[in-house]
Amino acid sequence: MGTVVSIAYRPDEVPAHPADHYSRVALPGAQLVENYGIEGDRKGGNPSRNLNIMAQESIDTLAAEGFKAQPGELGEQIIITGLGEDLNTLPEGTQLLIGDQAVVEVGTPRTGCDRFQAIQGIDPAQAAGRLGVMARVVKDGRIQVGDRIQIVQDVRVRQD
Numbered sequence: 001m002g003t004v005v006s007i008a009y010r011p012d013e014v015p016a017h018p019a020d021h022y023s024r025v026a027l028p029g030a031q032l033v034e035n036y037g038i039e040g041d042r043k044g045g046n047p048s049r050n051l052n053i054m055a056q057e058s059i060d061t062l063a064a065e066g067f068k069a070q071p072g073e074l075g076e077q078i079i080i081t082g083l084g085e086d087l088n089t090l091p092e093g094t095q096l097l098i099g100d101q102a103v104v105e106v107g108t109p110r111t112g113c114d115r116f117q118a119i120q121g122i123d124p125a126q127a128a129g130r131l132g133v134m135a136r137v138v139k140d141g142r143i144q145v146g147d148r149i150q151i152v153q154d155v156r157v158r159q160d
Helices: 056-064 084-089 114-120
Strands: 002-009 025-027 029-033 051-055 078-081 095-098 102-109 133-139 141-144 148-153
Touching: 002 029, 002 141, 002 148, 051 056, 051 084, 056 078, 102 141
Parallel strands: 051 078
Antiparallel strands: 002 025, 002 078, 029 141, 051 133, 095 102, 095 148, 102 133
């Protein structure tokens, strides 16, 4: 079982691409919208990647290596703790319950891009396998910092 540590998003009034950081605003809570992401997030709506979710444990390691790692600085929207590094290796299709209602489905592992390198000043390959996962919201729900996260469907376990 894990816990939500941070939630961040990019509202309309925040500039889209500042040169030296990701446009993210911290939130104490947010509404997750099915097939969209965080309500009001300009980054929402991409069908294959509504959210970027990272593990605090990975962020701590990256910070020790010199990466900028305050909430939102790695481009993530939700930071969790308690699932450990396992978040980075969860198979596509695994579903996570966040809080009492919201369910997200793990997609592909997240990789850095040119913007990541420009902001961090470090080749994203140096963070390979530690940048979390892309996820899709499969059930609406309100989430808050401090909410519990649990795996509700683990595709590694076959049910016959």
